[in-house]
Amino acid sequence: MRHLCARRLRHLAPRRGHHLRHRRVRARGLRRPAAVILQASAGARKYAGEAYLRHMVLAAVEAHPDLPVVLHQDHGTTPAVCMQSIHSGFTSVMMDGSLREDGKTPASYDYNLEVTRRVCDMAHAVGVSVEGELGCLGSLETGEAGEEDGVGAAGTLTHDMMLTDPEQAADFVQRTGVDALAIAIGTSHGAYKFTRQPTGDILAIDRIAAIHARVPNTHLVMHGSSSVPQEWLAIIREHGGDIKETYGVPVEEIRRGIRNGVRKVNIDTDIRLAMTxxxxxxxxxERSEFDPRKALMAARKAARAICQQRFEAFGSAGQAGRMKAVSLDTMAASYA
Structure with a gap:
């Protein structure tokens, strides 16, 4: 993933989704193909199993050999989880040391440093890139943390815990050697991010520039950054869904982040909403229909449309041809 992000030209950022059933969106029907990070959350790994995920990706790569693909493990709660993913064929892993092993208890800074540095040492030795996290995702409106697939801080958090400190980010990057850094700016997992259109008091986009100024050579990551399209919420409600009023991260705010060092944007909720x-x-x-494939084909088409929109908005559309695959051995040599 480090190589893919490093090749982002003129403020480009790839998007990613959690579930590898979305693999087709990166090839079929895309007017301007983009490089893609296929990211498996803890829930996706438990649901499908890492062996199945690995072979699904290998099949997709075989079908579309011209498209650059990264297989990334999301929110590893321990070094052991990350090592298992590396053994399973993941080419990039995230060590989320902002939380303890239970994935719920906020960890100390020293703990985060220690476990993230350990994963970097192990992963870099075999050419695998590492994403770390500094700060906890959560709502600056309510103080409640975001939770995803069982991972997310429990209880009420202070604003300091939900905002990454630029100076601490510089220290963290220098002492761990992470390739990418997930930062906390008031975003949260899932569909319920903001009760109103976000403004600077509840979405600290300006903080990204300050962090980027301190770690200009580190790829920044925005977690919990789905825009929660209102049109899809309306469709879900119209057809029996019960989703309360909620708002996501505006695309233009994400574009501001990209202009200030963001190179990976997590938007899985948008894909889930479109598919649902x-x-x-x-x-x-089609009330008499009982073949789930028809609904899944419609879901795939909707997911593809969302991805295409985000590829275009984030500047990654049409960049697939500018990326070249790099072997893990070559990556390992670059870390040595």
Missing amino acids: GAMRQTFAR
Whole structure:
């Protein structure tokens, strides 16, 4: 992943989704193909199993050999989890040392340093890149942390815990050697991010520039950054869904982040909402239909459309041809 992000030209950023069933969106129907990070959350790894995920990706790569692909493990809660993913064929891992092993208890800075540095040492030796996290995702409105697939701080957090400190970020990067850094700026996992259109008091986009100024050579990551399209919420509600009023991270704010060092944007909720809305819509329109493949085909089309929109907005559309695959051995040599 370090190589893919480093090749981002003129403020480009790839997007990613959690579930590898989305693998087709990167090739079929895309007007301007983009490099893609296929990211597996803890829930996806538990749901499908790492062996199945690995072979799904290998099949996708075989079908589309011209497209650059990174297989990234999201939110590893221990070095052991990250090592298992590396053994399973992941080419990039995230060590989330902002939380303890239970994935719920906020960890000390020293603990985060120690476990992240250990993963970097192990991963870099075999050419695998590492994403770390500094700060906890959570709502600056409520103080409640975001939770995803069982990973997320429990209880109420202070603003300091939910905002990455630029000076501490510089120290963290220097002492761990991470390739990418997930930062906390008031975003959270899932669909329920903000109760109103976010402004600077609840979405600290300006902080990204300050962090980037201190770690200009580190790829910044925005977790919990789905935009929560209102049109898909309306479709879900129209066809029996019960999703309360909620707002996401505006695309233009993400673009501001990209201009200030963000190179990976996590938008899985947008894909989930589009797929869910499309499936609900399909079965509502065709009430006698019982073949799930029809709904899944509609879901795939909706996911592809969301991805295409984000590829274009984030500047990664059409960049696939400018990327060249780099072997893990070559990456390992670059870390040595």
